[in-house]
Amino acid sequence: MQVLTPEMMKKCDQATIKAAYPEILLMESAALATAKMAEEIIEKEISFEYKSELKLSFLIGQGNNGGDGLAAARILKNWGYQPQIVLTCSPSELSGVNALNFKLAVLNKIEIYQFEQLKTKEFISLIKQSDLIVDALLGTGIKGQIRGSVKSIITLINQQLVKKPLTLAVDIPSGIIAANGNLAGDALKADYTVTMAAYKRGLLLYPGKDYAGKIKVVEIGIQSETIQENSDQLKVFNQQEAKKSLPVRKNNSHKGSFGKLALLAGSPGMTGAPILTAKAALKGGLGLVYLLTAAEIAEMTAAQLPELVSVALPSQAGLIKETAAAKILKFTEKVDLIAAGPGLGQDKGVKTLIENILKESSLDLILDADALNVISDLELLKNYKGKLTLTPHPGEMAALTGLSIKEINNNRIDIARKFAQKYQLNLVLKGAATITAAPDGRAYINLSGSNGLATAGSGDVLTGLIAALMAQESDNFRAAALAVYIHGRAGEFAAQANSDYAMIASDIIANLKKVYQELQ
Numbered sequence: 127m128q129v130l131t132p133e134m135m136k137k138c139d140q141a142t143i144k145a146a147y148p149e150i151l152l153m154e155s156a157a158l159a160t161a162k163m164a165e166e167i168i169e170k171e172i173s174f175e176y177k178s179e180l181k182l183s184f185l186i187g188q189g190n191n192g193g194d195g196l197a198a199a200r201i202l203k204n205w206g207y208q209p210q211i212v213l214t215c216s217p218s219e220l221s222g223v224n225a226l227n228f229k230l231a232v233l234n235k236i237e238i239y240q241f242e243q244l245k246t247k248e249f250i251s252l253i254k255q256s257d258l259i260v261d262a263l264l265g266t267g268i269k270g271q272i273r274g275s276v277k278s279i280i281t282l283i284n285q286q287l288v289k290k291p292l293t294l295a296v297d298i299p300s301g302i303i304a305a306n307g308n309l310a311g312d313a314l315k316a317d318y319t320v321t322m323a324a325y326k327r328g329l330l331l332y333p334g335k336d337y338a339g340k341i342k343v344v345e346i347g348i349q350s351e352t353i354q355e356n357s358d359q360l361k362v363f364n365q366q367e368a369k370k371s372l373p374v375r376k377n378n379s380h381k382g383s384f385g386k387l388a389l390l391a392g393s394p395g396m397t398g399a400p401i402l403t404a405k406a407a408l409k410g411g412l413g414l415v416y417l418l419t420a421a422e423i424a425e426m427t428a429a430q431l432p433e434l435v436s437v438a439l440p441s442q443a444g445l446i447k448e449t450a451a452a453k454i455l456k457f458t459e460k461v462d463l464i465a466a467g468p469g470l471g472q473d474k475g476v477k478t479l480i481e482n483i484l485k486e487s488s489l490d491l492i493l494d495a496d497a498l499n500v501i502s503d504l505e506l507l508k509n510y511k512g513k514l515t516l517t518p519h520p521g522e523m524a525a526l527t528g529l530s531i532k533e534i535n536n537n538r539i540d541i542a543r544k545f546a547q548k549y550q551l552n553l554v555l556k557g558a559a560t561i562t563a564a565p566d567g568r569a570y571i572n573l574s575g576s577n578g579l580a581t582a583g584s585g586d587v588l589t590g591l592i593a594a595l596m597a598q599e600s601d602n603f604r605a606a607a608l609a610v611y612i613h614g615r616a617g618e619f620a621a622q623a624n625s626d627y628a629m630i631a632s633d634i635i636a637n638l639k640k641v642y643q644e645l646q
C-alpha cells in the first residue's frame with residue numbers, strides 16, 4: 127500500500143475530481159468512512175444503552191478536513207447518535223463543500239458551538255464530558271505552526287485535561303505535518319486515525335506515528351491507478367506484503383538450496399555478535415553458515431553454536447589481519463553470499479580487508495556495523511561488481527553521508543532513497559520506522575516492531591536474517607524488506623512474552639518461529 131506526501135494526495139484528489147467525481151461525493155465517502163470508524167470504536171470501547179446518550183464531540187476546522195467532520199457528524203446523527211460540533215471559525219468563513227456541509231448540519235439540527243463564543247470553562251467541560259472526540263481541525267493542508275482557535279483548542283485539551291477522552295483523528299492527527307511526521311508546535315494525540323485513500327508519510331514517521339494511534343486506511347473512491355500514477359513507489363511493508371514475499375521452500379532440496387553464507391565477524395570481547403548473526407541466519411532458514419573470524423576466538427565461537435562451521439583467520443591483537451583477504455576471497459568461492467561487520471572491530475587492517483572485498487568480490491554482500499564504519503571511499507560502493515546491501519543505523523548513516531543524526535532522522539525516507547540510487551545498492555536505514563530502499567527507487571517503510579528492539583545485538587540479528595532471506599529470495603531488496611519486517615514482528619512477539627523492558631536480542635531469535643508460522 128502506497129505512502130503519500132500531501133502534494134501527492136492533493137494531486138490524487140484533483141485528478142479524481144477532474145475525471146468527473148464530484149468533490150462533494152469524495153467528501154461524503156470520507157465522511158461515511160469516518161462515521162463507520164466512529165461507530166466501530168464506540169461499539170468496541172464504550173458501554174452504553176442508547177446511542178443518543180453518548181456525547182460525540184466534533185472539532186471542526188475551516189478546511190476540507192473540517193468538511194469531512196461536518197458531514198460525518200450529520201451521518202452519525204442520521205444513525206441515531208447526538209453529535210455536537212465545535213467550530214473554529216464563524217460559519218460565514220466556510221466556503222464551497224464545507225459551507226454546504228455546515229448548512230446540512232444545521233438542517234439536521236445538530237448542536238453547534240463556535241469556539242470563540244465559548245468560555246474556556248465551558249469548552250473544557252464539554253470536552254471532559256465527551257465519550258468520543260472526532261478531530262477534524264487540520265488535515266493534510268496544514269501550513270506553518272498551529273495558530274488561532276486551532277492552537278487554543280489543542281493547547282487547552284493537552285494542558286488542562288488529566289485524562290483525554292477517546293479520540294478519532296480524521297485523516298491525520300491535527301498538528302502533525304503530513305509530509306514528515308513533525309509537530310507543528312503541538313498536536314492532538316489520537317487513539318485511532320481514519321486516513322483517506324492511502325497512508326500519509328506523517329502517520330508513519332516519528333513523532334507523528336506516536337500521535338496516530340491505530341491507523342485505518344479507507345477507500346473513498348480514488349482509483350488505485352490514480353494513486354499509482356501520482357505516487358513515488360514508497361510503500362508500507364506490512365503483514366500482507368510479508369505473506370506475499372515469503373520465499374517458497376522446495377521439498378526436493380538440500381542445505382545448499384537455502385544458501386551458504388560466509389560471515390566475516392567477531393573479535394575478542396565481541397564474540398556474541400557473530401553468534402547472534404549466525405544463529406539468526408540459521409533460524410531464518412539459511413542452509414549453512416561459515417564464520418570467518420579471528421584465530422583467537424574461532425574455537426570458542428564454534429563451541430557456542432554447534433551448527434556453525436568456524437574458520438580461523440590470521441589476526442593481530444584480536445583483529446583480522448588485512449593479509450587474510452586472499453584467504454577470505456578464496457574461501458568465498460564456495461559460498462553464495464557474504465555478510466561482514468558484526469563485532470569485527472575497527473583498525474587499518476580491517477579497513478583494508480573490507481576495501482579488498484569491495485574491490486575483488488562479486489557475490490551478494492551485506493555490510494553492517496564495523497564493516498560500514500571503516501568505509502571512507504564511497505566510490506568503492508558504487509563500483510562493487512555484485513549486489514550490495516548496507517544496514518546502517520542513523521549514527522552509521524551520518525558517518526557515511528556527513529550529515530548529522532538529526533538531519534538523517536528528519537528526512538530518513540528521502541536520504542535513504544537518494545543514497546541507494548546514487549550508489550546503486552540496497553540500503554536498510556535502521557531505527558524506529560526502518561526504511562529499506564532499492565537502487566531503482568523502490569522503497570518501503572516497515573510497519574512491524576517495538577521499542578524493545580532497541581537492545582544490544584538486535585542489529586546483529588537483523589543482519590543474519592537479511593542474509594537468510596537473500597539466500598532464499600532472488601530480489602535482494604524484497605528480501606531485505608521482508609527480513610526487516612520479520613525482525614520487527616519477532617520483536618513484537620518477544621515483547622509480548624517478556625515486555626519491551628525485559629526483552630533481549632536472543633528473544634528476537636527465539637520468536638522467529640512464531641513469525642514464520644504466522645506468515646505461512
Ligand SMILES: NC(=O)C1=CN([C@@H]2O[C@H](COP(=O)(O)OP(=O)(O)OC[C@H]3O[C@@H](n4cnc5c(N)ncnc54)[C@H](O)[C@@H]3O)[C@@H](O)[C@H]2O)[C@@H](O)CC1
Pocket residue numbers: 139149152153156187188189190191192194263264265266267268269270271272273274276277296297298310322346
Ligand atoms: N477534495 C479533497 O481535496 C478532499 C479532501 N479531504 C480532506 O481534506 C483535507 C485537506 O483539506 P484542506 O486542503 O482544505 O486542508 P485542511 O483542512 O487540512 O487545512 C486547511 C485549513 O486549515 C487552516 N490552517 C492551515 N494551517 C493552519 C495552522 N498551522 N494553524 C491553524 N489553522 C491552519 C487553513 O486556514 C485552512 O482553513 C484532508 O486532510 C482530508 O481530510 C477529503 O475530504 C477527501 C477529499
Ligand SMILES: Nc1ncnc2c1ncn2[C@@H]1O[C@H](COP(=O)(O)OP(=O)(O)O)[C@@H](O)[C@H]1O
Pocket residue numbers: 519555556557558559560575576577578579580581582583584585586587588613
Ligand atoms: N525504537 C525502536 N523501534 C523499533 N525498532 C527499533 C527501535 N530501536 C531500534 N530498533 C531496531 O533494532 C535494531 C537495532 O540495530 P543496531 O542499532 O544496529 O543495534 P546493535 O548494534 O546493538 O545490534 C534495528 O533493526 C533497528 O531498526
Ligand SMILES: [K+]
Pocket residue numbers: 191261262263264265295296297298299300
Ligand atoms: K485531523
